[in-house]
Amino acid sequence: MRTIFRYALCAVLALIAGTAMSQDKQYKEGPVVEQSFIKIKPGKFSDYVAYLAGPYKALMEARKKAGLITSYAVYSFAARNPSEPDMILSTTYPNWAALDRVAEDEAVSAKVMGTMKQMEQAGADRGVMREVLGSQMMQELILK
Structure with a gap:
């Protein structure tokens, strides 16, 4: 009986210690940054x-x-070579959840850029000026 009690006590202490350690992160999650790599024609x-x-x-000022x-x-x-970008566009969001505000973003975009058809035409117009080579998203970890 004592052995079972000891195993149960050890399991509970291990669970408590593991929970306490996972709450003691050495950082807090910071803003999210999106970068787009542009090659200008x-x-x-x-x-x-x-x-x-x-x-x-x-548009960016309205989003801000x-x-x-x-x-x-x-x-x-x-x-340094022809396959690299000429420009990097960077956008900083407060956190990952900010990316879920799609309806609000679409409303701001429509107010600034016009109808969906106008936005599509603007995208086509930009296509003759540049090529998007790729993008990346990352989150800053703020060390404690």
């Missing part, structure tokens, strides 16, 4: 930067004002 740099300074900036994103940035990238 020859002769289209000025046109693409004009798009970024116009409609893109207006609505609390959908916390910040955004455009980086010029020194490509």
Whole structure:
């Protein structure tokens, strides 16, 4: 009987210790950053930067004002070879849950960019200026 009690006590203590250790993370989860890698087509740099300074900036500022994103940035990238991007577009979200606010984001986009048909045409227009090479999403871990 004592042996069973000892095993049960050890199991309970191990469970408590494991729970306590898992709650003692050495970091907290920070913002989520999305980066898009853009290759600008020859002769289209000025046109693409004009798009970024116009409609893109207006959309990002509206998303920021609505609390959908916390910040955004455009980086010029020194490509070392023809397959690398010329530009990186970065968008920072407060957390992963912010990505679930699709209806709100669509409403902000419609207000700034117009109807779905207008947004599709704008996407086609951007396609002649640049190629999206890929994207990545990552979350900052803030060390304690």
